[in-house]
Amino acid sequence: MREGWAKKQIKEVSTVVTGTTPSSKDVGNWGGSVPFLTPSDMGAHDYAVITSRSLSKESAERMRNRIISSEATAVVCIGATIGKVARVTKPTLTNQQINTIVPTAGKLDPKFSYYVLGSLSEHLFQIASGSATPLLNKSRFENVELILPPFYEQQQIGKVLGSFDDLIQLNKGIMSQIEQTLASLFSALEFDTAGPKPISLSDLIEVNPKRANPGGIVSFIDMASLPTDSARVGKVTLRESGSGSKFMNGDTIMARITPCLENGKTAFVDVLQDDEIAFGSTEFIVLRSRDHIPACWTYFLARSERFREYAVRHMSGTSGRQRCSAEDIQNYQISSPSIEKLETFSRHAALFSVIKELDEECQNIIKTRDELLPLLLSGEITVKDVVA
Numbered sequence: 571m572r573e574g575w576a577k578k579q580i581k582e583v584s585t586v587v588t589g590t591t592p593s594s595k596d597v598g599n600w601g602g603s604v605p606f607l608t609p610s611d612m613g614a615h616d617y618a619v620i621t622s623r624s625l626s627k628e629s630a631e632r633m634r635n636r637i638i639s640s641e642a643t644a645v646v647c648i649g650a651t652i653g654k655v656a657r658v659t660k661p662t663l664t665n666q667q668i669n670t671i672v673p674t675a676g677k678l679d680p681k682f683s684y685y686v687l688g689s690l691s692e693h694l695f696q697i698a699s700g701s702a703t704p705l706l707n708k709s710r711f712e713n714v715e716l717i718l719p720p721f722y723e724q725q726q727i728g729k730v731l732g733s734f735d736d737l738i739q740l741n742k743g744i745m746s747q748i749e750q751t752l753a754s755l756f757s758a759l760e761f762d763t764a765g766p767k768p769i770s771l772s773d774l775i776e777v778n779p780k781r782a783n784p785g786g787i788v789s790f791i792d793m794a795s796l797p798t799d800s801a802r803v804g805k806v807t808l809r810e811s812g813s814g815s816k817f818m819n820g821d822t823i824m825a826r827i828t829p830c831l832e833n834g835k836t837a838f839v840d841v842l843q844d845d846e847i848a849f850g851s852t853e854f855i856v857l858r859s860r861d862h863i864p865a866c867w868t869y870f871l872a873r874s875e876r877f878r879e880y881a882v883r884h885m886s887g888t889s890g891r892q893r894c895s896a897e898d899i900q901n902y903q904i905s906s907p908s909i910e911k912l913e914t915f916s917r918h919a920a921l922f923s924v925i926k927e928l929d930e931e932c933q934n935i936i937k938t939r940d941e942l943l944p945l946l947l948s949g950e951i952t953v954k955d956v957v958a
Contacts, residue, residue, distance in 0.1 A: 571717060571949070572719070572949035574719065575717060575718060575719050575720075575949055576718055577715045577717055578677075578716055578718050579712065579713050579715055579716075580671060580711065580713070580714050580715075580716060581713065582677075583673065583674050583677040583678040583716070583718065584672055584673045584677075584683070585671075585672045585674070586669050586670070586671060586672075586708060586711060586712050587636060587638060587642075587664075587670045587672060588636075588666060588668070588670075588708055589607070589636060589664030589665045589666050589668045589669075590633065590636050590665065591606075591665045591666060592606075592625065592632075592633065592663075598626055598628060598629070599625060599626055599628075600623060600624065600625065600626060600629070601624065601626055602626035602627050602629070602630060603627070604624055604627075604629075604630040604661055604662065605621040605624050605625075605660070605662045605663070606621055606623045606625050606662075606663050606664075606665070607621050607644055607656065607658070607662050607663070607664040607665070607668065608621070608622075608623075608664070608665045608667070608668070609649065609654060609665075609667050609668065610622070611656075612644070612646065612651075612656045613654070613656075614654055614655075614688075614691065615654075615656075615688045615691075616654075616655070616656035616657065617657050617684070617732075617735040617738070617739065618659075618735075618739050619644075619656040619657070619658075621662075625663055630661075630663070636663055636664075637661050637662065638658050638661065638662050638663070638664070638670050639661050640672060641658065641673075641680035641681075642670050642671055642672045642673065642683075643655055643656070643657060643658065643670065643671045643680070643683045643684045643687050644656045644657075644662075644664050644668050644669075644670045645668065645669050645670070645671065645687055645694070645711070646667055646668055647667065647669045647694070647706040647707070647708075648666075648667040648703065648704070648705050648706070649667060649703060649704065650704065652694055652695045652698050652704050652706055653690070653693075653694040654691070655684060655687050655688045655691065657680075657681075657684045669706075669708055669711050671683055671687065676721055677721065678716075678718070678721075678724065679721065679724035679725045679728045680728070681725075681728030681729065681731070681732045682718075682724035682727055682728035683716075684728075685727070685731050685943060686716055686717075686718075686947055687716075689943065689944065689947055690714070690716075693714075694706055694711075694714070697710065697714075717947075717948075719949065723952075723953070726953040727946045727947070727953060730946070730956055730957070731939060731942070731943060731946065734935050734936075734938065734939035735939070738932050738935055738936065741928040741929070741931060741935075742928075742932065744924075744928055745925045745928050745929065746800065748921050748922070748925055749800060751918075751921070752918060752919065752921060752922060753874075755914075755918055756867070756870040756871070756874065756915065757874070759907075759911045759914060759915060760905075761867070761870075761904075761905075762871055762874040762875075762876045762877055762904060763876075763904070763905045764905060767905075767906075768903040768904055768905055768906075769903070769904065769905075769906050770900060770901055770902070770903065770904075771900060771901070771902040771903075771904055772901075773860075773906070774860055774863050774868075774904070774906075775857050775858065775859055775860060775863065775868050776857070776858040776859075777855065777856070777896050777899050777900045778855060778856050778896045779816075779821075779856065779858050781816035781817075781818070781847050782816075783811055783816070783849075784811050784816075784846075784847045784848075784849070785811050786810070786811055787809065787810060787811070788808070788809065788810075788811045788846075788848055789808060789842055789846065789848035789849075790806070790807050790808065790809040790848065790849060790850060791805075791806055791807075791817075791837075791848060791850040791851075792805075792851055793825060793830055793851045793853060793854075795837075796823065796824075796825060796830070796835035796836060796837045796854075797835070797836070798833050798834040798835055798836075799834060801837060801838040801866075801922075801925060802837065802838075802841075802925065803837045803838075803839060803840075806848070809849075811849060812849065813852065814849045814851060814854075815849060815850045815851060815852065815854040815855075815856050816848070816849050816856070817839050817847070817848055817849075817850065817856045817858075818842060818845070818846065818858075819839055819841075819842050819844070819846070820839065820840070820859070820865040821839045821856050821857065821858045822838055822839070822856075822857040822858075822872050823839060823850065823854045823855070823856055824836040824837075824854065824855050824857065824872050824881075825851075825853060826853055826854065826855045826881075826893050826894045827892070828885060828890065828891070828892045830853065831878075831881060831882060831893075831894060832882055834873070836869070836872050836873060838865075838866060838869040838922075840926050853893070855894070855896055855899055857871075857872060857899075862912070863907075863912070864919050866919050866922045867915060867919070871904075880898075881894045881898070881899065882894070884898040942956060
């Protein structure tokens with residue numbers, strides 16, 4: 571340990587607040603402006619978390635003693651995802667599975683606490699008790715030791731690491747805005763309508779195009795890697811080629827099974843090598859634009875409200891395992907898009923490639939941040955070494 575650094579228990583440098591859940595039966599508790607954070611809202615490490623639910627003003631007032639009102643770090647302490655962390659930056663209530671560290675001024679820097687707690691995720695899971703449902707209770711959590719530099723160094727480290735995440739959030743915001751702009755254009759051009767003489771979607775798009783099995787070790791995309799609200803594939807792994815959907819760059823892949831279809835799991839494939847054939851879940855439907863249709867046009871169709879409602883309505887099968895068939899997608903009725911409208915969309919669709927560029931920049935930033943993080947948190951290097 572470097573000179574001036576010290577071991578401190580969490581309770582010595584912060585206040586720990588355990589969350590609670592208002593009654594779901596009382597609809598008056600929900601729908602306001604105060605975020606309600608649960609483990610399902612959180613990734614492994616969330617610098618800017620978005621919650622799926624929020625509290626009403628009245629409910630927030632009743633829960634005021636449990637609401638986190640200053641910058642803090644939320645940590646999952648129950649269940650299989652113990653160790654997940656999220657940065658809290660505005661008044662928020664968490665559920666009872668989460669303990670939140672509210673730093674004591676002058677003792678623990680809020681940003682530094684987010685990074686140091688994120689580095690302890692595996693340790694927190696290991697010290698939890700219980701096998702069926704792991705639990706890290708509040709008292710044990712409060713006694714966890716943190717290795718801390720002097721406060722001013724904490725601030726410097728938090729600022730440097732935070733600058734990487736700030737840039738990532740900026741890029742993500744631009745990516746989201748581009749996608750929203752193109753989705754609005756797609757809607758404004760009224761592509762997804764069925765006029766007096768509709769055609770089958772198969773006239774515009776190949777559904778599950780036939781592709782040879784690539785053989786050997788190839789790229790694989792699983793259901794977890796499909797986003798619910800954006801175009802980018804989350805993760806690509808390598809596996810022995812097998813049965814499943816086959817796709818290439820320029821394809822759109824969408825989930826066909828409940829609840830993934832209803833949740834909007836859809837992605838545009840642009841993460842592979844040129845002419846590479848990858849494979850994925852058997853529960854994907856693969857869509858590929860025909861020659862006269864822009865590749866990303868198909869992605870925005872797969873995200874459009876009318877198309878998705880059709881796909882959900884045409885699910886069949888036993889409860890919990892319902893699927894939409896490729897045949898039903900082929901038979902979807904849609905107006906034939908005019909050349910003029912397709913040209914208008916194509917002129918703007920060039921923006922779509924910017925999303926990939928920004929995402930690749932984000933991956934490089936993440937790599938640099940993750941290389942520096944353990945070195946800064948251990949004191950092996952200093953902020954001066956980074957900015958020199």
